[in-house]
Amino acid sequence: MLHHGSIDQFLTRVADRSVVPGIDALARTVRVTAAREVPLDRHGATLVYIASGAAKLVARAAVEREQVAAFNFTGDLVTVPGPGPHAYVLVALVDSELVVLPYAALRDAVRSDPAVLARLLDNCDAALGRCREKALMLGRKTASERIACFLLAMAPRIGATSGAAILLDLPMSRRDIGDSIGLTIETVSRQFSLLRDSKLIGTEGRSKVLLLDLPGLELRAGYQQNPN
Secondary structure, three states: OOOHHHHHHHHHHHHOOOOOOOHHHHOEEEEEOOOOEOOOOOOOOEEEEEEEOEEEEEEEEEOOEEEEEEEEEOOOEEEEOOOOOOEEEEEEOOOEEEEEEEHHHHHHHOOOOHHHHHHHHHHHHHHHHHHHHHHHHHHHOOHHHHHHHHHHHHHHHHOEEEOOEEEEEOOOOHHHHHHHHOOOHHHHHHHHHHHHHOOOEEEEOOOEEEEOOHHHHHHHHOOOOOOO
16 A cells, blocks of 8 residues: 655655656555564565664574664665675664665666656765775774764764753664674673763663763764864
């Protein structure tokens, strides 16, 4: 069943308008409850627009071994790869509504529409940028630096101003965070405690994190400091 509100939202996101000829024949809207896998066609790559909610892209690297490749939130476009050396699945972190399209068919349908192609290219560029940062994080950074980098990366994506701080309401678990940045859940919890003890962050329950000192977090993350 098509929920045209979500599809119109997707089209506005990628084309600055609510109509692209033939999109209804390609798009379907799915509602997925938290912790459930998004049903996707396994024969090719799929483009998923997150109309509401949040999801994690998971690579199944081996039997009973998974890697969280990316987190995606409301308004994001995520490409789920088709068949290859590893199987990729998209799992809802919270109850979510998503618009699902076969990537190749969408590409063919909009090949003469430069506005849509430009938006899709921008989305690919942003995703590649996050991949580069993650590769550097996994290859060269300490556990403390990785957690600081993760929190700083979440700030512009899901952060909300809360006085002089930035509030993150993290939909993913500590285990998901660890699986994403190559740390055990115990190490993630310990690093959160160390950041809290250093007054760089505050926490409220398991999901809410207040970023209290952005310059301090950037220093902890190993970011280059701009000279005055």
